[in-house]
Amino acid sequence: MKCSMTTALLALLACLTVVSPATQVVAQAKDRPNIIFLFTDDQNDLSVGCYGNDQVQTPNMDKLGAEGIIFTNHYNTTAICMASRATVMTGQYEYRVGCNFSHGPMYASSWARSYPMLLRKAGYFTGFAGKFGFNIVDKPGAKGAGRGGGGTLAHEKGEAYFDVWAGGQGQTSYETDGKNNHQRIKQYADRYPHVTRAYGAFAGDFFKQAKASGKPFCLSISFKSPHLPFTPDPAFDHVYANKTYRKPANYGVKHAAHLAPQSRTGRQYKSYRFWVDDYQKSIRGYNQLIHGVDVALGMIRKALAEQGLSDNTVIIFTSDNGYSCGAHGFGGKVLPYEEASRSPLIIYDPRQPASQRGQRRDAVTGNIDMAPTIFDLAGLDVPQHMDGKSLLPLIREPKRWPRESIALMNMWGNAGIHTFAVVTRDWKYIYWPYTNDQMQPTEELFHVANDRMESKNLSTVAAHADDLKRMRAVYDEHHTHMRHYVTKFNKYTLFVPLFDRQRKK
């Protein structure tokens, strides 16, 4: 009985799916949206108007948010360029994809399962411009692993991996005709000598090529802005001229005394003194670089409209990590604190009904979710090997969204700042394992929903003992996941016992 029912069901499915190959191709091309993934470098979520900053001008980001979905608790699970980029491409935590400075490059086996590669395989016309940020080698120890794993993908590889490759070398250059930029970007140097708007112009030309291909497209642009050096486009000098910025409530070293001593052992605390010496100049440069990206975003949307592509093109806007900007006396990123790990995330899908646009979602999301979301948008099943989730269900039915926590981690730099943490919409728990004569393993518990400035460590407050217990359990779940899925390459297995908070010392 069971067998005959299965046979009948298969026959029915076969009838339903009988369409001519030509019809199928047309249907797929019509149904599948184009996807633009816009990625800034070192942009924290506090830097955007629609995230509550009334001191900046980001009208195009605000408009994108007003017409799309603003994710208000978006974290980069590793807050550093190379690892975050590898995570975005593969949907995997750093300990699983195994790629970061001082650890190593990405292996071809992982890259083959990244969103650019699998979307191209599924018939998308793909493009990449800007900072790629990691190298890809055939196997562990292969040439190209180099110091820190290498941050540069060779041009010939880029040309092989994408239909249109305009990736740069290393950190790329702010000067459009700078030596680290691709020739396809340099061609805009006369009109846009600062590179940010050159990416906008590049996108416009890419849309024409993509349209001619007859395929849906996936374009990824990785802006250099607002990464150091703070040399913004002088065309926007007038935007913040003579402006004096209010400092955040947790600005400066006087707001670091309550933090784990481990957090103050790295270069984030000792370097980047310009945030102390000249906050106004630093934040003005930072904000002006972001304003330039805002203008490029406007160029990209205008070019989409001119090509008649606006109605079927999804835009995802986010960054690879946040930036401390002097909070608690920190500069740089890397640490699991709010400023360094949080970035804006806006997803604009013109096909969605008005009831699902212009809204906010406060569930915690992460860079691990970018590839799964892109897969889902392209109509592909989200592969099992990804740690993240598609955010489309969170957009459509937020009340049924099941995931409550994600992990944050740092396995780069000096041993003192190696850390593993978990965050929910309301709470963050951080474990700092490093010990020496002056410090023991340290726990931190912040009620981030009420204490965005992380001004009170509640881990030793008796009234929050239950909260601590609950977040420790969340931590242990994520640590178990790490133990299960950690890559055996690039020395990541050493971090499993280190981050085991119940380990016998």
Ligand SMILES: [Ca+2]
């Ligand atoms: Ca970065």
